[in-house]
Amino acid sequence: MLEFKKVMERTFMVDSEGKLFEQIIEQRVDPLTGNVASINTFLSEKAKAFLGNSDIEVMKELESKTKENCPFCHVFEKGTKYVKSFCPEGHFVLENSVAMPNLFSKCTFDSVLIINYKNHTLFPKKIDTHDFANSITLAKEILERALQYDKELVHHILGMNFLNPGGSSVPHPHFQLHIRKIPYSGVDRIIELSKIYFKNSGENFWQCLYNEEKKKSERFIAEEGDVFWLAPFSPSHQREIWGILKGKSSLLDINKEDIQNFARGISKIVSYYEDINNHPFTFAFFSSPDPERRDYFWLQLRICSRPAFKNLYSNYDTWFAPKFVGDEAHTTAPEEYAKQLREKWNLL
Ligand SMILES: [Zn+2]
Incomplete structure (x- = not known):
């Protein structure tokens, strides 16, 4: 049994009219990492007014x-090109998805994958699911090519920042795909903790998480094929959702159906973020450098909403606790946004 530890705290204060009032805060501890999320739904309405919605105009x-x-x-006219020894065509292309080297490289192969070069949009719902799938397919192709080029290039991260408040x-x-020779510390940490859990219990943490969350159903959202979606018990980020692929640990291992399932899930989640007028988002695939680690680690996408797009927005998800310590605070409980997302899944 996984431990979903929760500590309730109460705080009292006196309002401006002299009235005593109480707030209840849930301190939740992530069953794998120990990261803490503070949940105080008392402020949810106030937070909405304070943090605001995207300014559509x-x-x-x-x-x-x-x-x-x-x-x-x-x-094709303005973009960078790969060297011929790596990619003779200059770009990796699949229909309207195009990959090119990132002008500001952070590793051996740092690629920008334009989801659809003909679709310049700032609205998540206008990004096509089919194009999301094509870009994931291109990423897999680049990963394979990089390994042929240099077998030490096993560490990788595929992610997306959308709009300026989302880090773009x-x-x-566009996606970004980074491929290098040393591990990504955050991915490495999750894989190592999963390995320790496996050693201590003989079980795959992610299988246990699937079993328990599905049974409880409060945070479980949906599953399509081998990919299941849930809101984490103790989210480290705003409206965080995880999409986890059963039985596979690396992007190098995924097939066409897995890619479709990830793409469909991403589309639904970003469309939910747009529904609540919060367009910017950020995600990353946590992928194992070694596909053989499937016994104790499963490939997963982690996605969250970022501050709403407006002039002088407040970067409320990068205050000191999440930025330096890794602990975030929330005004919406994961059970609540999981419920809203389930409705979205059921609609289609
Ligand atoms: Zn454009």
Whole structure:
């Protein structure tokens, strides 16, 4: 049995009219990492007013302003190219998805994968599921090519930042794929903790998580094929969702059906973020450098919403606790947004 530890705290204060009132805070501990999430739903309505919604007019203005000189819309004329020894064609292309080297490289192969070079949009619902799938397929192809190029290039991370509050500098929707020779510390930490759990209990943590969350159903959202979606018990990020692939540990191992299932899930989640007027988001695939680790670690996508797009937005998800310590606070409980997302899944 996994331990879903919860400590309740109560705080009292006096409001401006002299009235005593109480707030209840749940301190939740992640069963694998020990990361703590503080959940105080008392402020959820106030938070909405304070943190605000995306400013649609500003977004539309930026969309048209950035389109003309967008390097990704004109990737074949303006984009960088891979060296011939790595990619003789210069770019990896699958229909309208195009991969090129990132001008600001952080590792041996740092690629930008333009989801659809013909679709310059700032609105998540307008990103096609089929294009998401094509970009994941391209990422897998680049990973395979990198390994042929240099067998030490086993460590990788595939992610997406969407819009400026989501960490992106170019608004045109794109993934980034980083491939290098040393581990990504956060991915390594989760894999190592999963390994320790396996050694101590003889069980796969992710299988246990699936069994327990599915049975409880409060945070379990849906499953399609071998990919299941849930809201983590103790989220480290705002409205965080995990998509976990049963029985496989690496992007190198996924098949067409897995790719479709991930792409469909991403589309539903980002469309939910748009529904609640919070367009920016960030995600990353946690993928094992060694596909043989499937006994104790499963490939997973972690996605969260970021501050709403508006002028002078507050970067409320990077205050000191999440930024330096890894512990976040929430005004919406994971059970609540999981419920909203389940409805989205049931609609289609
Ligand atoms: Zn563009």
